[in-house]
Amino acid sequence: MNKVRSLFQSKEGISQTIGVMFLVIAVALLITCIIGVLGAAHEISVMDNYAVEMTKKIGEVGKCSDTEIDKKYNDLKAATGLSPTMTISAPDGYFNSICKTVQYGDQIIVKLEMNIKMLGFSDYNITFPFSIEKSTQSEQYWK
Secondary structure (H helix, E strand, C coil): CHHHHHHHHCHHHHHHHHHHHHHHHHHHHHHHHHHHHHHHHHHHHHHHHHHHHHHHHHHHHCECCCHHHHHHHHHHHHHHCCCCEEEEECCCCCEECCCCEECCCCEEEEEEEEEEEECCCCCCCEEEEEEEEEEEECCCCCC
């Protein structure tokens, strides 16, 4: 007990204590940053899988707008908790703008955009925009 008391009474003991306190704070900040980065990386991975699933469905349907596509979007939204904005386009080839159909073998591009949150201290979160773009080919032949 006297040894501990002497550490706090001497100048060397106080500087060591302050050094340890700063080290503990630095380690806590580092752990918080790592958790935030890992959370954002997980959200990006989930969004990539989301885009792959949507691209498969859109390629099967062969349309840029359909009830099956909306159902798949809502199912994935409920399963993942993510709600990105989705843009579907068919830049090349045959595209019927009235029926939103894309001819067999033509490219369809799916773009998902969302703000990703990197967790921080309590109410302080860092958000950054993230978009992912996938492409597929239409698997439907439209007469």
